[in-house]
Amino acid sequence: MRFLDHIDACNRWTRPDFLPWGMAGEILGWVRPPFAEQIVAASTALKSQSRSGFALEHFGPGLEVLSWRVTDLDPSARDDQLAHICQQLHEQNILPAPQGERYPVTPGRRDQARCSIDRAYAPYFGTRAFGQHLNGYVRGRNGLELWVARRAADRRNYPNRLDNMVAGGLPHEADLRENLRKECFEEAGLSAEIADSAVPVGAISYCRATRAGLKPDIMYCYDLELPAELTPVCTDGEVAAFERWPVERVMNTVRETDEFKLNCNLVIIDFLIRHGYITPDDPDYFELVRRLRSPLP
Amino acid sequence: MRFLDHIDACNRWTRPDFLPWGMAGEILGWVRPPFAEQIVAASTALKSQSRSGFALEHFGPGLEVLSWRVTDLDPSARDDQLAHICQQLHEQNILPAPQGERYPVTPGRRDQARCSIDRAYAPYFGTRAFGQHLNGYVRGRNGLELWVARRAADRRNYPNRLDNMVAGGLPHEADLRENLRKECFEEAGLSAEIADSAVPVGAISYCRATRAGLKPDIMYCYDLELPAELTPVCTDGEVAAFERWPVERVMNTVRETDEFKLNCNLVIIDFLIRHGYITPDDPDYFELVRRLRSPLP
Numbered sequence: 001m002r003f004l005d006h007i008d009a010c011n012r013w014t015r016p017d018f019l020p021w022g023m024a025g026e027i028l029g030w031v032r033p034p035f036a037e038q039i040v041a042a043s044t045a046l047k048s049q050s051r052s053g054f055a056l057e058h059f060g061p062g063l064e065v066l067s068w069r070v071t072d073l074d075p076s077a078r079d080d081q082l083a084h085i086c087q088q089l090h091e092q093n094i095l096p097a098p099q100g101e102r103y104p105v106t107p108g109r110r111d112q113a114r115c116s117i118d119r120a121y122a123p124y125f126g127t128r129a130f131g132q133h134l135n136g137y138v139r140g141r142n143g144l145e146l147w148v149a150r151r152a153a154d155r156r157n158y159p160n161r162l163d164n165m166v167a168g169g170l171p172h173e174a175d176l177r178e179n180l181r182k183e184c185f186e187e188a189g190l191s192a193e194i195a196d197s198a199v200p201v202g203a204i205s206y207c208r209a210t211r212a213g214l215k216p217d218i219m220y221c222y223d224l225e226l227p228a229e230l231t232p233v234c235t236d237g238e239v240a241a242f243e244r245w246p247v248e249r250v251m252n253t254v255r256e257t258d259e260f261k262l263n264c265n266l267v268i269i270d271f272l273i274r275h276g277y278i279t280p281d282d283p284d285y286f287e288l289v290r291r292l293r294s295p296l297p
Numbered sequence: 298m299r300f301l302d303h304i305d306a307c308n309r310w311t312r313p314d315f316l317p318w319g320m321a322g323e324i325l326g327w328v329r330p331p332f333a334e335q336i337v338a339a340s341t342a343l344k345s346q347s348r349s350g351f352a353l354e355h356f357g358p359g360l361e362v363l364s365w366r367v368t369d370l371d372p373s374a375r376d377d378q379l380a381h382i383c384q385q386l387h388e389q390n391i392l393p394a395p396q397g398e399r400y401p402v403t404p405g406r407r408d409q410a411r412c413s414i415d416r417a418y419a420p421y422f423g424t425r426a427f428g429q430h431l432n433g434y435v436r437g438r439n440g441l442e443l444w445v446a447r448r449a450a451d452r453r454n455y456p457n458r459l460d461n462m463v464a465g466g467l468p469h470e471a472d473l474r475e476n477l478r479k480e481c482f483e484e485a486g487l488s489a490e491i492a493d494s495a496v497p498v499g500a501i502s503y504c505r506a507t508r509a510g511l512k513p514d515i516m517y518c519y520d521l522e523l524p525a526e527l528t529p530v531c532t533d534g535e536v537a538a539f540e541r542w543p544v545e546r547v548m549n550t551v552r553e554t555d556e557f558k559l560n561c562n563l564v565i566i567d568f569l570i571r572h573g574y575i576t577p578d579d580p581d582y583f584e585l586v587r588r589l590r591s592p593l594p
Contacts, residue, residue, distance in 0.1 A: 109580055176577055199573035203586045220577045274571055276496035280473055280517045283406060289500045290590040293583075 001256055004284050006265035007291045010206035015297070018126060018214055021054070021066035026107040028068075028114060030126030030214045030297060035094075036066045042088040046081060054085075078105075078115035086121050096120050102172040103129060116172040126214030128296060129169060132180050133267040134198055134222040136165035136188070136232065137247075144247040144275065146268075147232060149187070149239040151261065162253070162260040163239065164267055165224070165232060166190075176200075180222065188242070189233035198224040201274060204266045204292045216296040221267055223274075251277055266292055298553055301581050303562035304588045307503035312594070315423060315511055318351070318363035323404040325365075325411060327423030327511045327594060332391075333363045339385040343378060351382070375412035383418050393417050399469040400426060413469040423511035425593060426466060429477050430564040431495055431519040433462035433485070433529065434544075441544040441572065443565075444529060446484070446536040448558065459550070459557040460536065461564055462521070462529060463487075473497075477519065485539070486530035495521040498571060501563045501589045513593040518564055520571075548574055563589055 018030035021039075031039065036056060043053035057067045070078050082105075089095040099120040104113035105127050122129050136147040149163040168183035170176070177196065184195035201223050207216040232242045245253075253259055254268050270292050272278045278288065315327035318336075328336065333353060340350035354364045367375050379402075386392040396417040401410035402424050419426050433444040446460040465480035467473070474493065481492035498520050504513040529539045542550075550556055551565050567589050569575045575585065 109583070111580060200576045201571050201573065203577065203583050205583070205587065218583055220582075274498050276498065279497045280500065283408060285517075286406070286500050286502070286515055286590075290502065290592065293587040293590065295587065 002284060003255060003265075003269050003278065003282075003288055004291070006254065006262070006269065007206070007288070007294075010208050010262055010266055011291070011294050013207055013209035013214060016062070017209060018297075019056075019064050019066050020297075021068060021125070022107070023068040023070050023114070026114070027297075028105050028107055028125075028127060030216075031066060031124070032213055033064075035124060035213065038089060038092075038094055039066065039085060042085045042092075043081075046084070052081065075113075075115045079117075082115065082117050082121075086118065095124060101169070103127065103169070104172040110170065110172075113172060119169060119171070123210055123212040123215050126216065129215060129217045131167065131169045131217065131219045132176070132183060132222065133164045133219050133264070134166040134180070134184070134224050135267065135271050136224045136226050138226055138228050138244065140228070140246070142246065145244045146247055146250045146271075147188075147226070147242055147244050148250060148260075149232075149234075150241045150243065152237055152240045155238065158261040160240075162264065164264045165242070166222075167264065167267075170220075176220070186236040187232075187234060187238055189235050194224070194226070194230075198222040202270060204263075204270055205296055206263065206266065206294050207296055208262075214297075217263065218296070219263065219267060221270055223271070247272070247275070247277060299581060300552060300562075300566050300575065300579075300585055301588070303551065303559070303566065304503070304585070304591075307505050307559055307563055308588075308591050310504055310506035310511060313359070314506060315594075316353075316361055316363050317594075318365060318422070319404070320365040320367050320411070323411070324594075325402050325404055325422075325424060327513075328363060328421070329510055330361075332421060332510065335386060335389075335391055336363065336382060339382045339389075340378075343381070349378065372410075372412045376414075379412065379414050379418075383415065392421060398466070400424065400466070401469040407467065407469075410469060416466060416468070420507055420509040420512050423513065426512060426514045428464065428466045428514065428516045429473070429480060429519065430461045430516050430561070431463040431477070431481070431521050432564065432568050433521045433523050435523055435525050435541065437525070437543070439543065442541045443544055443547045443568075444485075444523070444539055444541055445547060445557075446529075446531070447538045447540065449534055449537045452535065455558040457537075459561065461561045462539070463519075464561065464564075467517075473517070483533040484529075484531060484535055486532050491521070491523070491527075495519040499567060501560075501567055502593055503560065503563065503591050504593055505559075511594075514560065515593070516560065516564060518567055520568070544569070544572070544574055 019036050020027045022028040039054045046053040052069050057065050098118040101119040102116040103119045103122045105115045106113040138145045147165040153159050166187045181192045181195040184190040203220050205218045316333050317324045319325040336351045343350040349366050354362050395415040398416040399413040400416045400419045402412045403410040435442045444462040450456050463480050463484045478489045478492040481487040500517050502515045
């Protein structure tokens with residue numbers, strides 16, 4: 001196995017499997033064609049009420065677009081319209097229950113969100129999701145040691161797999177520092193003071209097709225140097241246990257296995273590059289550096 | 298001015314201005330069409346001798362390729378053939394004098410070089426060039442301080458401009474560590490022991506059209522933490538003076554001015570991101586992270 005294999009695994013999708021959707025000439029996400037039809041059907045009632053809603057438009061062979069007509073609506077009215085459609089699709093057992101957390105719907109950056117959507121529906125609508133991943137480490141006598149988290153057995157996603165010390169999604173309009181404090185407390189029992197000492201060190205991106213739809217993700221990466229005597233404590237049940245590993249063990253585990261949750265491998269590869277553990281003597285070096293930031297559709 | 302403007306400035310080129318050249322179906326570089334004609338003319342003598350040499354091939358509108366027929370030749374014979382053509386073009390005042398340093402000619406990585414070419418001719422032939430850039434810094438009481446170099450007034454390229462503490466090209470087959478030691482000694486008077494403590498922290502890439510031709514470059518980046526009492530000393534005349542600046546001053550100078558040599562801005566922007574001085578609150582953050590590694594042609 002090679003480090004690049006993990007990047008490949010996070011970047012599996014095929015353009016013809018998805019239709020762009022958006023409004024006013026902007027692409028806001030990507031949906032599977034059968035789901036596009038279901039959205040159109042669910043928005044029929046809206047259309048008769050207000051001439052808004054979703055419609056499929058054909059601009060030529062292979063150029064089909066799911067167009068959202070929402071002129072003159074403010075963001076919260078857009079949120080309501082999306083939520084109304086999602087509610088109907090949930091009642092038809094096409095979508096799961098909402099999670100109650102808002103994610104941005106944006107053609108680019110978080111601060112350019114045109115409206116928001118429940119977190120549970122982001123992958124179905126293939127909207128860009130943003131998150132924060134933090135590597136906690138200790139400068140030991142024999143080099144760096146990384147805190148790794150073992151995910152709880154009862155998690156819906158990736159039970160029992162290894163995880164970064166702290167990792168979480170960034171809700172719509174959440175402040176980066178506030179959200180990192182919240183995640184650091186919930187997942188590792190860290191104080192706000194310690195969370196604030198985390199250093200933002202870059203970002204990774206990838207785009208992956210899942211059963212639900214498409215996940216074009218941007219993850220902000222943080223390094224957090226911790227005192228040797230601190231032991232993280234999970235307070236929200238996501239993590240079963242924390243272990244402190246020599247960085248070489250983390251490196252070997254990433255290189256040789258799939259024990260880490262899919263996208264955590266990328267966050268760790270970025271850490272290993274920035275700290276000089278993966279070096280330019282690795283033939284894949286430049287490919288790794290470049291492909292950790294995949295262009296998003 | 299924005300940080301992104303420096304990335305734009307390092308990525309100015311237009312595909313139709315260049316023809317790919319290569320052999321056996323591999324692209325090795327990009328040349329301007331008039332220079333392609335001059336290469337073909339200079340290789341006419343070779344063709345009559347050995348049926349090898351350069352020829353323009355038309356595969357369709359806009360699909361012209363400068364093809365190098367060098368089957369059954371070993372790398373050193375290829376070097377000789379390129380050198381012979383370059384010598385003729387130098388005698389015709391089309392090319393400058395050779396510099397006497399070999400650069401790789403590769404479709405991808407340094408270790409995939411098919412032959413080599415004099416450093417002076419790499420931009421004319423639009424071959425990938427590799428280099429090493431090092432930021433020397435000190436952990437001061439009030440945060441990081443960076444060593445910046447003022448280039449000598451008699452330099453052919455970028456006289457009087459600011460530079461990274463150590464920066465140099467990577468010759469064909471040069472060992473990364475050996476070359477960094479050599480550059481650290483020549484440009485900053487650093488011992489091999491100190492040079493070896495530099496940490497490889499990633500890479501940047503960019504592609505820029507120049508008067509000569511095309512420069513698709515990959516620069517390996519290094520961080521070197523230095524003791525406060527050490528003062529670098531230039532031993533080869535490239536640098537007129539070294540100054541130690543608070544990182545905020547370096548950041549403002551990069552953001553507001555063109556005082557730094559073009560590609561050094563990118564190396565410093567990467568440093569500022571990795572050390573948390575440019576944060577995800579900057580609206581350009583992800584664009585910066587991504588575009589510091591431009592895909593090369």
